[in-house]
Amino acid sequence: MTELFGIPLPALLSQLLLGLVNGSFYAILSLGLAVIFGLLNVINFAHGALYMMGAILAWMGLTYFGLNYWVMLVVAPLLVGVFGVIIERLFLRHLYKLDHLYGLLLTFGLTLLIEGVFRSFYGVSGLPYSVPEQLGGATNLGFMILPNYRTWVVVASLVVCFGTWYVIERTKLGALLRAGTENAQLTEAFGVNVPLMVTLTYGFGVALAGFAGVLAAPILQVQPLMGSNLIIVVFAVVVIGGMGSIMGSILTGLGLGVIEGFTRVFYPEASATVVFVIMAIVLLLRPAGLFGKEK
Amino acid sequence: MKLTKEFTIFLALMALVALLPLFGAYPVFVMKVMCFALFACAFNLLIGFTGLLSFGHAAFLGGAAYATGHALLEWGVPTEVGLLVGTLAGAALGLVMGALAIRRSGIYFSMITLALAQMLYFFFLQAPFTYGEDGLQGVPRGTLLGLIDLTSDLTLYYVVLGIFVLSFLLIYRIVHSPFGQVLKAIRENEARATSLGYNVARFKLLAFVLSAALAGLAGASKTLVLGFATLTDAHWSMSGLVILMVLVGGMGTMLGPILGAFVIVALENKVGNIGSFLRDVTGIEWFNGLGEAVTIVTGLIFVICVMAFRRGIVGEFQAWWSRRRLPTAAT
Numbered sequence: 187m188t189e190l191f192g193i194p195l196p197a198l199l200s201q202l203l204l205g206l207v208n209g210s211f212y213a214i215l216s217l218g219l220a221v222i223f224g225l226l227n228v229i230n231f232a233h234g235a236l237y238m239m240g241a242i243l244a245w246m247g248l249t250y251f252g253l254n255y256w257v258m259l260v261v262a263p264l265l266v267g268v269f270g271v272i273i274e275r276l277f278l279r280h281l282y283k284l285d286h287l288y289g290l291l292l293t294f295g296l297t298l299l300i301e302g303v304f305r306s307f308y309g310v311s312g313l314p315y316s317v318p319e320q321l322g323g324a325t326n327l328g329f330m331i332l333p334n335y336r337t338w339v340v341v342a343s344l345v346v347c348f349g350t351w352y353v354i355e356r357t358k359l360g361a362l363l364r365a366g367t368e369n370a371q372l373t374e375a376f377g378v379n380v381p382l383m384v385t386l387t388y389g390f391g392v393a394l395a396g397f398a399g400v401l402a403a404p405i406l407q408v409q410p411l412m413g414s415n416l417i418i419v420v421f422a423v424v425v426i427g428g429m430g431s432i433m434g435s436i437l438t439g440l441g442l443g444v445i446e447g448f449t450r451v452f453y454p455e456a457s458a459t460v461v462f463v464i465m466a467i468v469l470l471l472r473p474a475g476l477f478g479k480e481k
Numbered sequence: 482m483k484l485t486k487e488f489t490i491f492l493a494l495m496a497l498v499a500l501l502p503l504f505g506a507y508p509v510f511v512m513k514v515m516c517f518a519l520f521a522c523a524f525n526l527l528i529g530f531t532g533l534l535s536f537g538h539a540a541f542l543g544g545a546a547y548a549t550g551h552a553l554l555e556w557g558v559p560t561e562v563g564l565l566v567g568t569l570a571g572a573a574l575g576l577v578m579g580a581l582a583i584r585r586s587g588i589y590f591s592m593i594t595l596a597l598a599q600m601l602y603f604f605f606l607q608a609p610f611t612y613g614e615d616g617l618q619g620v621p622r623g624t625l626l627g628l629i630d631l632t633s634d635l636t637l638y639y640v641v642l643g644i645f646v647l648s649f650l651l652i653y654r655i656v657h658s659p660f661g662q663v664l665k666a667i668r669e670n671e672a673r674a675t676s677l678g679y680n681v682a683r684f685k686l687l688a689f690v691l692s693a694a695l696a697g698l699a700g701a702s703k704t705l706v707l708g709f710a711t712l713t714d715a716h717w718s719m720s721g722l723v724i725l726m727v728l729v730g731g732m733g734t735m736l737g738p739i740l741g742a743f744v745i746v747a748l749e750n751k752v753g754n755i756g757s758f759l760r761d762v763t764g765i766e767w768f769n770g771l772g773e774a775v776t777i778v779t780g781l782i783f784v785i786c787v788m789a790f791r792r793g794i795v796g797e798f799q800a801w802w803s804r805r806r807l808p809t810a811a812t
Contacts, residue, residue, distance in 0.1 A: 223588075229588045229591075229592065277784070277788060280788065281787070281788075284791075286587060286588050287534045287588070287591070288787050288791070290534070290536075290588060290591060291534075291724065291728070291783065291787050292783070292784060292787040292788070294721060294724075294783065295779075295780045295781075295782075295783025295784040295786075295787060296780065296783075296784060297780070298718075298721065298776040298777070298779050298780030298783060299776070299777060299780030299781055299783075299784065300780075301776055301780075302774040302775070302776035302777030302778075302779075302780055303774070303777055305774045305776070306767065306774040306777065414717070415599075418595055418596060418599045418717065419596075419599075421592040421595060421596055422592075422596040422599075424592065425585070425589060425592055425593055425596065455607060458603040458606075459600045459603050459604065462596050462597060462599065462600035463600070465593070465596055465597075466581055466597070469581050469584050469585070469593065470581070470584075473584040473585055
């Protein structure tokens with residue numbers, strides 16, 4: 187059997203794939219955080235809870251209404267997006283003029299509330315959700331076994347991430363969004379409905395989180411607290427990458443996922459903390475983050 | 482003049498607390514409130530008077546709780562040394578975390594403290610000396626200065642009260658010193674403070690370390706009172722809870738955190754009862770699970786405070802008081 191650094195190659199590659207899967211989630215979530223922060227100046231702590239909501243909605247759709255994975259892959263993010271629009275209209279809207287801290291505190295409170303409500307119904311044990319039959323099984327590539335569903339997660343995430351990048355960086359709509367990020371008042375003076383744009387941006391950002399949640403449902407444990415540990419890692423990812431650039435968020439997310447995967451092979455004890463250690467090193471060497479600009 | 486009034490209220494409050502056991506208050510509960518009140522006051526030093534929102538203060542409470550527990554249980558040191566070990570552990574953690582976190586400001590500062598505290602949480606989860614999920618159990622209280630036996634709840638009660646009063650006086654002194662004035666200047670306008678020649682980074686770091694050390698003392702006292710140290714103290718939800726205490730009581734007020742700590746600790750203890758009461762009244766079975774999902778209630782208070790009640794109980798009261806005295810100044 188082929189070995190690399192004393193580790194069998196297939197084991198190494200499967201950890202690499204696992205790292206890419208986690209990295210895809212980091213990428214989608216940090217991308218959403220960056221888009222929201224750009225326009226709203228709010229760090230959305232509730233992102234983890236809304237990711238969890240996406241996963242549980244997928245489970246609820248299947249259990250109560252018999253809606254399969256593919257339907258919920260579209261419906262769950264939409265519902266989460268609508269929920270986000272309500273949050274923005276009801277709460278966040280009133281906090282823009284205040285210190286940014288209040289946005290963080292509000293979304294933190296909402297996180298506790300949302301998680302608490304789901305916990306009161308479903309407890310903390312995992313809800314079973316199986317891989318859709320079209321993506322079950324694995325493909326043997328000769329040098330490694332490739333589980334189809336994990337490959338699908340990576341591909342789907344990449345498509346969504348780069349799609350978002352394309353819309354924001356290369357289309358008219360994206361140009362308006364970037365203009366609003368740069369100077370909201372001036373953009374409004376040009377006749378753009380900025381408040382509506384803000385609402386929809388928040389809705390879109392959290393819909394991304396919901397989408398990631400549905401993708402995660404078949405491979406990670408679906409339970410009410412699944413988002414809260416993830417969101418803290420994503421915060422570290424965001425600090426490492428800096429929130430200035432969309433592409434930066436995507437690449438940092440994927441890269442850190444891969445590094446985490448390798449750590450699991452070579453030094454498993456550190457796999458939970460490696461992202462935080464990297465964050466500390468980046469803060470020492472390049473405080474603004476890898477893709478960030480000093481303000 | 483306002484300061485002396487605040488101070489008078491504090492003294493009256495402490496005299497009341499000193500008399501509480503005579504009226505049959507449960508000492509361990511009041512001691513727990515005092516530990517959390519100290520934790521909240523330490524946190525307020527940072528958010529209320531320096532304008533830094535740390536989302537990682539659980540690391541200092543939990544870290545110090547483990548340090549004190551370990552020193553008392555494994556090394557068998559005298560109680561006062563155990564408390565000192567906890568406080569120093571808090572300060573040391575604060576120095577490392579603070580030095581990293583103050584490299585960014587605003588919202589990034591909060592995210593960095595949260596991430597570093599989470600890293601420490603994972604470390605505590607794996608490290609052998611914390612006994613993982615079981616926690617450090619059966620920590621002896623020992624004797625204070627080799628003279629006072631702390632096994633009795635009542636004796637310990639007055640020791641904890643003493644620790645709390647001294648710490649509060651220290652915080653009061655810090656806030657009202659020239660150093661405290663510089664901290665407030667940084668909170669109001671950091672660029673201006675820099676331009677006046679103050680080394681803002683050093684002031685922030687010192688404030689962070691002081692806050693961490695006092696949070697450490699709170700964690701150390703908590704271990705002494707309860708006789709155990711667990712992962713709960715180091716979890717991010719504890720960082721959220723102390724923010725809530727200060728928010729409910731009133732950020733940047735001297736007495737707010739004490740009141741906030743009392744309200745939140747009492748609520749956490751009683752939420753189960755409130756839940757079963759609501760079930761009996763409304764007949765909805767779901768309310769019975771409220772005790773299991775305390776976060777619904779804390780989350781709700783968070784949202785209400787941020788939306789409508791940002792000055793907290795004491796802050797609102799002070800605003801009302803000054804409006805009443807100066808009706809023309811009301812806006």
